[in-house]
Amino acid sequence: MRNTDILLVCPPLTAASFTWRYAPYHVWKFSFSAKDHGYSGSNLGLAYLAAVARENGFEVKIIDGYLRDYTMEECIKRILKYDFKILGITVMAHVNLPDALEIARRVKEAQRNGHVVLGGIYPTLLHRRILKDTAADSVVRGEGEFTFLELCECVEDGKKLDGIKGLSFKKGKKVKVLSLIHISEPTRPLYISYAVFCLK
Numbered sequence: 525m526r527n528t529d530i531l532l533v534c535p536p537l538t539a540a541s542f543t544w545r546y547a548p549y550h551v552w553k554f555s556f557s558a559k560d561h562g563y564s565g566s567n568l569g570l571a572y573l574a575a576v577a578r579e580n581g582f583e584v585k586i587i588d589g590y591l592r593d594y595t596m597e598e599c600i601k602r603i604l605k606y607d608f609k610i611l612g613i614t615v616m617a618h619v620n621l622p623d624a625l626e627i628a629r630r631v632k633e634a635q636r637n638g639h640v641v642l643g644g645i646y647p648t649l650l651h652r653r654i655l656k657d658t659a660a661d662s663v664v665r666g667e668g669e670f671t672f673l674e675l676c677e678c679v680e681d682g683k684k685l686d687g688i689k690g691l692s693f694k695k696g697k698k699v700k701v702l703s704l705i706h707i708s709e710p711t712r713p714l715y716i717s718y719a720v721f722c723l724k
Contacts, residue, residue, distance in 0.1 A: 529582040530676060531608040531638075532570045534616070535623035536589035536599050566591055569614055569644070569668075576669045582676055589623075590616075596623065600630050608638045610679055612672065613660075615644035625658045632659040639679050643668045651692040655699045662693035666704050 567588055574584040585606065589599035603611070611631060613624045624647075628640045643664040647654055651663040662685065664671045671690035678685055685693050685700075692701045 526585075526605055527583075527607050528585045529608070529680070530574075530577055530584045530610045530612065531603065531606050532574060532584060532586045532612045532614070533599070533603060533627060534567045534570060534586075534588045534590050534614050535620050535627055536592075536594045536596055537620050538596050538623055567614060567616070569616075570612075572669055573612065573643075573672050576673050577676055580673055580677070582680075590620070596626060600627065603627065603631060604634055604636075608636075610676055611636075611638050611640045612664075613640070613642050615642060615646045618646055621646050621650075625654070625660070628659040639675075641672070641675060643672070651701070652699050655692060655694050662691055665690050665692060671705060 567586075567590075570586055570588070574586060577584050585608075587599065587602050589596075594602070611628075613627055615621050615624045624642060628642070631638070631640060639661050640659060641662045641664055642654060642660050647660075647663045648665040651665055654660055654663055662675065664675065668690065671688060674688045675685065675691060677683075678688065685691060686702070689703055689705045692699060694700075
């Protein structure tokens with residue numbers, strides 16, 4: 525078994541066609557497949573998390589089940605090859621939320637002691653329900669780089685999670701929700717200025 529501090533996972537997409545609202549599932553998925561069009565589709569969010577964690581001394585591995593077109597069984601098998609302290613699972617869209625929750629459940633059933641954390645837009649919106657009804661230990665809400673880093677440091681040092689802004693987590697039978705990190709609103713007037721784009 526391989527050791528790593530942090531294992532980051534993008535789940536494979538196993539959803540049936542009826543769960544994709546705006547186009548048939550097979551059309552949508554294959555349009556973004558590296559096998560069909562050479563589009564890498566690498567997960568930038570996981571790359572940012574990995575970069576921040578590595579800069580602070582953590583060893584990080586990434587398993588991108590979507591990019592590699594893994595089946596769920598292939599993805600689970602690869603995850604369970606690692607002895608990790610933290611398993612971070614991203615949820616890119618509503619169609620892969622069930623896949624992320626399936627991974628969390630299967631990892632816990634395998635009696636792994638690592639902390640399982642979810643992130644992305646859907647866990648951010650559904651954090652209370654996810655933590656009440658699933659195997660996840662915590663949810664990073666909003667922009668996650670610094671919240672995730674602080675979570676990793678607390679898990680590593682055995683500290684309480686109570687002071688981590690942007691985190692929701694299980695505390696006994698309750699769900700504790702901490703305030704979000706403040707991020708300034710984008711400066712839209714500058715963004716739409718022709719001067720910024722240097723069009724002349």
